[in-house]
Each structure stands twice: as C-alpha cells, then as structure tokens.
Amino acid sequence: MNLLSTTGLSKNYAGLQAVSDVNFDLPAGQVRALIGPNGAGKTTFVGMLSGRIESSQGTVLFDNTDITRLPAHKRMSMGMAYTFQITSVFSKLSVHENIALAARRVVKGGKSDVDTRVSEVLNKVNLTDRYDQIAGDLSYGHQRLLEIGMGLAQKPRLFILDEPTQGLAESEIDDFIALIAELSTGTTILLIEHNMDVVMRTAHYITVLNFGEILAEGTPDEIRANEAVQSAYLGKS
Amino acid sequence: MSGTTRNLILHLFVLAMLTALYFIVSEYHSGNLARIMVMAVYAMGYNLLFGYTGLLSLGHALFFASGMYGFGLAMEHLGASAAPAMLIGLISALIVSAVIGFLALRTSGVAFMIVTLMFAQAGYLTILLAGTYTRGDEGFVIKQADRVLGGIDLSQSDNRYFAALILFGICFLFIGWLVQTRFGKTLVAIRENPERARMLGYDIQRHKLLAIIISGTLSGVAGAAYALLFGYAGATFAMVEYSIYPLLWVLLGGAGTTIGPLIGTIFMTYLINITSEFTSAYMLVAGLILILLTLFAPHGLAGVLRKKLLPWLP
Amino acid sequence: MDFGPYLFIASLEGAITAAVLALTAVGLSIVFGIMRVVNVAHGEFFMLGAVIAWWITSMVSSHPALGFVAALIIAPIVVGVLAMVCDYLVLRRINYDPERTIVATIGLLYVLQQTTLMTFGPEARPVEPPFNTRIALPWFEFGENGFALTWPWGLSTTTYKLAVIGAAVFILLVLWVIMSRTRMGLIMRATQLDSEMAQAHGIPVNKVYALIFGLGAGLAALGAVLVVPIQQAHYLMGGDPLLLSFIVVIIGGLGSVAGTIVAAILIGMSNGIISVFFTPTLAKIIATLLVAFVLVFRPQGLFGKPER
Numbered sequence: 001m002n003l004l005s006t007t008g009l010s011k012n013y014a015g016l017q018a019v020s021d022v023n024f025d026l027p028a029g030q031v032r033a034l035i036g037p038n039g040a041g042k043t044t045f046v047g048m049l050s051g052r053i054e055s056s057q058g059t060v061l062f063d064n065t066d067i068t069r070l071p072a073h074k075r076m077s078m079g080m081a082y083t084f085q086i087t088s089v090f091s092k093l094s095v096h097e098n099i100a101l102a103a104r105r106v107v108k109g110g111k112s113d114v115d116t117r118v119s120e121v122l123n124k125v126n127l128t129d130r131y132d133q134i135a136g137d138l139s140y141g142h143q144r145l146l147e148i149g150m151g152l153a154q155k156p157r158l159f160i161l162d163e164p165t166q167g168l169a170e171s172e173i174d175d176f177i178a179l180i181a182e183l184s185t186g187t188t189i190l191l192i193e194h195n196m197d198v199v200m201r202t203a204h205y206i207t208v209l210n211f212g213e214i215l216a217e218g219t220p221d222e223i224r225a226n227e228a229v230q231s232a233y234l235g236k237s
Numbered sequence: 238m239s240g241t242t243r244n245l246i247l248h249l250f251v252l253a254m255l256t257a258l259y260f261i262v263s264e265y266h267s268g269n270l271a272r273i274m275v276m277a278v279y280a281m282g283y284n285l286l287f288g289y290t291g292l293l294s295l296g297h298a299l300f301f302a303s304g305m306y307g308f309g310l311a312m313e314h315l316g317a318s319a320a321p322a323m324l325i326g327l328i329s330a331l332i333v334s335a336v337i338g339f340l341a342l343r344t345s346g347v348a349f350m351i352v353t354l355m356f357a358q359a360g361y362l363t364i365l366l367a368g369t370y371t372r373g374d375e376g377f378v379i380k381q382a383d384r385v386l387g388g389i390d391l392s393q394s395d396n397r398y399f400a401a402l403i404l405f406g407i408c409f410l411f412i413g414w415l416v417q418t419r420f421g422k423t424l425v426a427i428r429e430n431p432e433r434a435r436m437l438g439y440d441i442q443r444h445k446l447l448a449i450i451i452s453g454t455l456s457g458v459a460g461a462a463y464a465l466l467f468g469y470a471g472a473t474f475a476m477v478e479y480s481i482y483p484l485l486w487v488l489l490g491g492a493g494t495t496i497g498p499l500i501g502t503i504f505m506t507y508l509i510n511i512t513s514e515f516t517s518a519y520m521l522v523a524g525l526i527l528i529l530l531t532l533f534a535p536h537g538l539a540g541v542l543r544k545k546l547l548p549w550l551p
Numbered sequence: 552m553d554f555g556p557y558l559f560i561a562s563l564e565g566a567i568t569a570a571v572l573a574l575t576a577v578g579l580s581i582v583f584g585i586m587r588v589v590n591v592a593h594g595e596f597f598m599l600g601a602v603i604a605w606w607i608t609s610m611v612s613s614h615p616a617l618g619f620v621a622a623l624i625i626a627p628i629v630v631g632v633l634a635m636v637c638d639y640l641v642l643r644r645i646n647y648d649p650e651r652t653i654v655a656t657i658g659l660l661y662v663l664q665q666t667t668l669m670t671f672g673p674e675a676r677p678v679e680p681p682f683n684t685r686i687a688l689p690w691f692e693f694g695e696n697g698f699a700l701t702w703p704w705g706l707s708t709t710t711y712k713l714a715v716i717g718a719a720v721f722i723l724l725v726l727w728v729i730m731s732r733t734r735m736g737l738i739m740r741a742t743q744l745d746s747e748m749a750q751a752h753g754i755p756v757n758k759v760y761a762l763i764f765g766l767g768a769g770l771a772a773l774g775a776v777l778v779v780p781i782q783q784a785h786y787l788m789g790g791d792p793l794l795l796s797f798i799v800v801i802i803g804g805l806g807s808v809a810g811t812i813v814a815a816i817l818i819g820m821s822n823g824i825i826s827v828f829f830t831p832t833l834a835k836i837i838a839t840l841l842v843a844f845v846l847v848f849r850p851q852g853l854f855g856k857p858e859r
Contacts (some may be wrong), residue, residue, distance in 0.1 A: 002497075052436075072435055072436060073435050073438050073439055073440050073441065074438075075434075076436055076437060076438035077438035084433075084436075088430060088432065088433045088436075089433065090426060090429045090430050090432070090433060091430075092429055093425070093426075093429060097422075099436060100422075100428050101422065101423070101434070101438050104419050104422070104423075105437060105438050105439065107433075154437070154438070156430065161260045208300075227393070293650055293653075293654075295653075323707075323748060330852050340843070340847050341847070343847050343848075344846050344847060344850065345819065346650070347589055347649050347650070347653065348846045348850060349798065350653055351589070351649070351801065351842065351843075351846060352842075352843050352846045352847060353845075355839045355840070355842045355843035356843050357840075358794070358835075358839045359836050359839040359840050360841070362832050362835050362839065363836060363837045365832055366830070366832050366836065424831060465738045481657060484654070488654070502709065516669060517668065517673070518665035518666070518668045518669045519665075519696075520664070520665050521661060521662060521665035521666060521669070523658075523661055524657075524658040524660065524661025524662040524663075524664075525658065525661075525662060526658070526667065527654060527655065527657055527658030527661070528641060528658035528659060528662065530654075530657075531641075531651050531654050531655040531658065532641065532644055532645060532655070535651070
C-alpha cells in the first residue's frame, strides 16, 4: 500500500523546469533515499511533497487523499514530520520546550502527558541531560538531533528528512543510522542524502533524480551497479 | 511548588500590592494609579500581540477608540446604561479587530506595521469627519450621573480605583492564564520561528488572527473602561500617539512578560507627568527612551530581570 | 468662478503639492530602495528644512531673495548632515534591522519635533518668497466668435508658485542624471542591488548608506524650503508630508523612483482637487485607505515587481 504517491508532479519557474513529470510511489514502512547531483530538483520535489512549494502540475496523494492543494501545516497535521536542510529549531527556547511544542499538537491530555512524551523522546535522542538548556547553545550536531527529536515527538506516519547527516561528526552519524533503523519499524522515512555511506546503510530503496526527472530507482545494490547513475554522479561518495 | 502555582502567587501578590497602595498613597496618586491600571490593560492587550506573538502593530489606537466610542456613543445616542454600553464597546472592538486582523494579516513585517498605522489613521480621520455624532477632537463628556455600574457611583475616587483594580486584576489573571496554555505557547513559537511552527502542523494565520482579536478586544475594553471611569471620550485617543504609547510602555516594561506592561505604564506615565511640569515638549522624553531602548535594552525592565535573575518569570 | 476655472485652480494647487511631494517622497524612496529601511522621522527632516530656512532668512535682513537663496543651499546641507549623524549614532548600531529601525525612527521623530518645539516655539512663522508677482491666468470659452480666451476674475496664481513647480522638475532631472549617468549613481545602484557584492568590490557600504540617508533627508528639506514661502514654518508641519510620502512611495512601489514620481503626481493632484471640492479630511481618509488596500492586495504597488 502506498503511503505517498505523486503523478506527473512538475514545477517550473518562469521557463526553468525544476521538476518534470515525476511519478513517485512510496510504500508504507519503507526507508527511501532520494539522491542526485546538486540542482537535480530534490529539494524542490520534497518541497512539493511537504507543501512548502506549490506545484505547477500533477498531484500528490497521501494515504489515498489528494493533498495537492493542501497547505503545509495541514499536511503536517495529517501525519507528516519534516526536518530542514539547515537546522531550524526554536533557538531561544529550552530543549524541552522545543520537543513539547512538537508533542503538544498530537498528544491528547494534559501537561503531564506531554511531559512524558518529551522525556521519552529526549531519551531516544540522548539529550535528556540537556533538558533545561537553551536550544541555541547546543552544538550544531545536537541541534540537528533536537530537530529529529521534534519529528519523533509527533509520532509521524511519514518522516521527511532533508540532508539530516550534513554537519554531523562520524560518531553522530552512526547514532543517527541506529535511530533510523529503530524508527523504520512503524514509520515511513524519506531521506534526501548526499552521504552515500548513510544511504547504502539505511535505505531499503533508492530514487535517483537528475535534471528534475527520475533517472533510476532500485535497491542499493542495483543503484550502485547502475552505469547511468555512476556517470551522473561520477564518484561522489 | 509547580510553575503554575508560583506564577499565580506572583500575580496575586501584584494585585495585593495594588490594593494596599490605595490606602498608602494620596488621592492624587491613587487617581493616577487608577488611570494607569486602565492603560495597563491596554498595554497588556498590546503585549499579547507584540510581546508574545511577535507582531508589531502601529494602529492599536483604533481598537482602544472602538471600545471608547462604542461605549460613549451607546450612552449618548442610544441612552444605554453603563453595563450594556460596556458590552457594546467590547463588541465594537471585537468586530473591528477581526476585520482589521483579517485584512492586515495578508501582509507581514514592515508592511503590516504600515497597514495597521493606515487603518488607525483612517479611523481617527473618520471620527473627525463624523463630528456631528462624535464631536471630533473636542470629544464629549459622559455625565457623572450615568457613570453608575450596579448601583455604584464610579465617579467617586475610591469606587473608581477599585473598579480599575478589578478590571486590571481580571485581565492580568486572564493573560497570566492564557500565556501558559497551548495556545499561548504556540504564539511564542510563532514569534520565535514561524516556519518551524508551520512545519510542526500549526495553523499560523489562524493563531495570529485570534491573537489580534483578543489583543484588540482587550484594548477596546480598556478604552470603554476609560470612558466610564474618567467620563470622557475624544478623538485624541484615536491619534497615532495612542498607538505609540502601548509600544513604548511594553518595550520599557518588558515585552513578552506578564508584569512588563504594568511596570512600563507606571514608569512612563510618571516620567511624562514629571517632564510636562518643566516643558510642553514632554514627548521628547518618550522619543529619547524609544531610541535608547531600541539601542541598548530591547528586553525592557522585566525582560532584563528575567534574563539575569528570574528565568521563570512568566 | 465657474466650475472649469475652479478646477483649473485646484489643479494648479495640486500640481504644487505634487511637485513638493515628489521631492520629499523621492527622498524616502531612495532611502528605502537602497537601504531597505523605513524612516518614520522623514517628515521631521522636511520640517527642519522649513524651520532652518526661516532662521536663515530672518538673519539675512536685506533683499528676501538673498536670504532665500542662502536658505535653499544651506538648509538641505545642514539637514543632510544631521541625518548622517543620526545614521551613524543610531541606525548603523541596530544594523538597519527593519523593525528596530521603525521604532528607533519613531523615537527620532519625537526628539526632532519636540526639540524644535522647545527652541522654535509652537507658532507658525512665515517666510517671504524671493519674488511674488500675481499672474492672471486665462481660461477658454466657446462664444459667438468661436474659441476665445477670457481672464476670469480670481483665476490667478503667483510667479513664485509656478517657479516651485519648475524648480522641482529641474531638481528631479538633475537627480535622475546623477543616478543614471554618474559613477556616484552607479555605486548607489550597485549597493541597492547587492550590498554584499558591492562591499566585496571595495565599495564602502556604510559610507554609501550614510550618504544616502543624508541625501534622502536633504531632498525632503529642499522640498520644504521651496514650499515654506507658501505655507509657513511650524513644528508640526512634518506630519502631512510624511503621510503623503508614505502613500506615494507605497503606491508607486517601494524602491522605484519612477513609480514614486508618477504616484506623486497622481496623489498630489487628486489630493489637491478633493481637498478643494470636498474636505481635506476626506482626501486624507481616501489616501490613507488607499495605501492600506494597496499593501494588502497589491503589495508591489503600481510599478514594483511582485516578490516571488
């Protein structure tokens, strides 16, 4: 069953075709990586999925509902979570308030129920000891983790992560991969990634974009062996 | 002690202080304080939008005046008594803030500031134009005999003080409660990082509109209360100065704190009172303070207190 | 007077308003276009131009033309330098942040206005124009002999008023030449388009900003000097020009000088005409609401480009 699918999704900016006619299907429970060289249209495509960018043509279906014209906040409230390419948290608020804001919209019940969810999440991303710290004072890697935590707090059905490991140290990347593995039982995950190591270790399936179109789709092994992909990327790792 | 209880005690303490002050200070000062408390309600309304939601309006005098004239005109021309007139004042402000909010929220940032300023200016000029009903700049006096609520003559200075205190107390506790609800915390999130709040699934526009409506209605209640307690409604209260005052009070007292508006209003009112004894150019002080605040102390008095000493200050 | 001649006079008054407004509004527009800040104290720089002009002309007791020419040169320069000081002391320190600038310039408005009240006083003081001959204006009629010129009684203007219109046009042309043909203008436009790139090319962006802010204020002051023989100097006279400049700049499209000039003509003319036939208050209400609705429904104004 496809959780998310697009038909003929396109975006053009006054003559420049950023995304052309993409038919994309994401089955529930899968970890999908979206890769491609710079300028391939990955961010634009995901922008149209999340609702941050208006599509020029085509449709987007989420859980068999047409969300093409739905504003971003409504899509999120249907069960999507999104992390930004450049980490975006509430930097002047505390770590726990950041998570609480994410949790509040989905947790029924009162303050203690929200607090319980906050503790759970902070535990999962290893930020419990930073409960009272101001988010902006955290290291970049920790802020990225915090943002992922905010997504987790929503218990989303679809978790979209835009270049989540960018700027992370090696050990942090390993933690991240473990987190994804744990998450993937139950949550559908869509990753935009440049880090091929991460892609190969986490993705069940890969979609390759180039010049706004799907160049290839397949399992990590298939993509690794694909010549067209190799020439488009030329040794990027 | 939980945070909620601590905050409640703090707020009740402030109200207790204000009650005690009546018996301590002279009648001149208690008269000032009554006026200050009504204006502090206006400031609290403004603070909800500016301090908590992060929207800078330059046209709040329109809401204040809507309440004032809603009340005043209902008394003058409809012969209403105090209580229904107050209700009409409240409803007028509510409607005006909903309409202005709906239109102005289609803009943001600098454009929002200018649009609110323009609507307020148009409101002021309309009051002048409709001078036959509103008596324009001159305004009209509300007779002492009419300023009676529930049998109590509010023109008496003791009744007036406690009426102002009760009004302030209700609004103060209301704001104290509102800012710690989900709604209040979402407003802060919108102020801090609207795009992030949006992508957490919050309807930003709806929250902002509600904030404007609550903010504008509170401002209007202050306007209506002013007319009731001080017996006067006039177009000066719709002029641009009365849109700048709440900004000044809130900035000085501490934007985004519950106690800030009261502190700022007390401070500025006394500062201007003292200055106006020396010169008619007392707004010079207001101008200087605005510049100094923007340059050196954007957090205001309570804001600095919160940063340096009491991080839990609501 | 019949309707025709009456409209003619109203239009002439409107043209004078438009001329002075164009100068003042272009000052505001340049500052916003290049520095991206809104200067709420702009009207006070206008007022200072008029007040300083009064001061200079009252010191020069010989022929009024001498005093006036001195004022025309000195007042804009003084106001411009004052503005540059304000930029250095305040605006630069808040890094030209749009919202903080608005609050700071509101404060500046009160400081300038109230200081003037304390020193100049609350009265309105007249300034004598350098020359002021009455000119009768012709009107036309279709009589028994066909097209004929008449000279209705009361249809007149003064040489000075016509000169104001001419002067404004001249100054705007000079400004246009400077902006588009000289190196200084090129530097200004480069700073507007991309201040970081401009800085990377060695353009001292901070100094350019200071100069622009001074230029904007100076233009407003110049407009005030031109209009003060017609109007009188008063410490509150900055309010209307501020409002009207705002209206013009927003309708013309923030940052578009050509749009500003066209809008100034439109607004100045219609404001003058509505003021004469109805009330000035109604004219102001319409103008104010026009700004609000343009910002709400067509934020790029009439000539600006819509933001993506």
